Amino acid sequence: MPSLPVTSTLRFDYEHSDAEALLRRDDALLAVFGFGAACPLPPDARVLRVGLEPIGAAPLEVWRTSGPVHHGHDGDLRWSSGGEHLFFAIEVEEAAHGGIEAAAEYAYQRVARFVSASTQHHLLRLWNYLDAINAGGGDAERYRLFCRGRARSLAASGLRHYPAASAIGRQDGVRVLQVYGLAARHPGTAVENPRQVSAWRYPRQYGPTPPTFARGMRVGARQLLISGTAAVVGHASCHPGDAGAQLDETLANLHSLLREAGLAEPTLGRGSLLKIYLRDAALATLVEARLRERxxxxxxxxxxxxxxxxxxxxxxxxxxHRADGAATESAALQNR
Known part of the structure; x- marks a missing residue:
């Protein structure tokens, strides 16, 4: 693995706070995310309402960098920039483009064009949220169509290394594709999980175009951005119908990824921040209890x-996940 800078100025936090007050008082605020339809959010280019409903009381997700931060809009794309980092987001109505495949292609064309023109032009991390991700059969499944559109734009952009990413299905019936992400002035280092086949090498049974993402992205010497991780070993799904066993397999994959990244603290814990997506909200009690146990x-x-x-x-x-004093550093920034 190549030598890396000692520190990263990027911080992620979950905070039960007022978004408008945060925006007023913090000049290092790169982005604020609220979850679900009921979360009160002010109109601001740094603020995004994510189309997934929280299970229980949800905090805001807050990104901070080395300020000051500048922000604005570039047509239908919003952005904010500060220090080393660039936040960007686009929301695309599928109907305006004829479906999810074309919407994904358009969204990624816009993202690639915008990021490549920025001084912070190295893609680190992407999030994708689309309605009814499993609808359709075979190669007509909406997720496979999304992958096709995304891959065409990434290939056309000349991207040489895939960023970390997640793709999750909205359950609100709103056919708007949300894509947001993080780029930086300096590249990260993609990390793959030895327990899993790299996503872009999946065999044909998973669709004509494999997913285009890295399992994780190491940023600096002690920070890892973790892609969406599930109970997949090799390329096969494990433990169908058993949420507890799937969670245990997912945790095994996460710890394997942390070890592969070469972090000083390769174990989930005080330096981690986790987002858990559940197909059925009724699984929340079981999953939370098992996470706290494990x-x-x-x-x-x-x-x-x-x-x-x-x-x-x-x-x-x-x-x-951050190693070596992450919790102390994050709390200091949060409470300054």
């Missing part, structure tokens, strides 16, 4: 109702 010093967690890209999978986890 992870010493359980990290902050946000649970969201969302469909997973394979019908047989019941849950997926993504997030961030």
């Amino acid at each position: 992870i010493a010093n359980a990290p902050p967690m946000l649970m969201l109702a969302g469909d997973i890209c394979r019908r047989e999978l019941l849950l997926e986890i993504d997030g961030e």
Whole structure:
């Protein structure tokens, strides 16, 4: 693995706070995310309402960088930029483009064009939320169509290394594709999981165009951005219908990824921040209890109702992990 800078100025936090007050007082605020239809959010380019409903009381997700931060709009794309980092987001109505495949192609054309023109032009991480991700049969499944549209634009952009990513199904019936992400002035280092086949090498049975993402992205010497991770070993889904066993397999994959990244603290815990997507909100009690049982010093967690890209999978986890004093540094920034 190449040598890396010692630190990263990027911080992720979950905060039970007022978004408007945060925006007023914090000049290092890169982005604020609210979840679900009921979350009160002010109109601001740094603020995005994510189309997934929270399970229980949901905090805001807050990104901070080394300020000051500038922000604005570029047509239908919103952005904010500060220090090393660039946040961007686009929301695309599928009907305006003839369906999810063309909507994905358009969204990624816009993202690729905008990011490549920025001084922070290295893609690190992407999130994708689309309605009814499993609808349709065979190669007509909406997730497979999304993958086709995304891959065409990424190939046309000349992207040489895939970023970390998640793709989750909205359950609100709103056919708007949300794509948002993070880019930086310096590249990260893509990390693959030795327990899993790299997504872009999946065999044909998973569709004509394999998913185009890395399992994780190492940023600096001690930060890992974790892609959506589920109970997949090799390329096969494991434990259909058993949420507890799927969770255990997912945790095995996460710890394998952390070890492969070479972090000083390769175990989920105080330096982690996790987002848990559940196909059925009724699984929340079981999943939370098992997570707290399996992870010493359980990290902050946000649970969201969302469909997973394979019908047989019941849950997926993504997030961030920092080694060496992450919790202390994050709290200091949050409370300054």
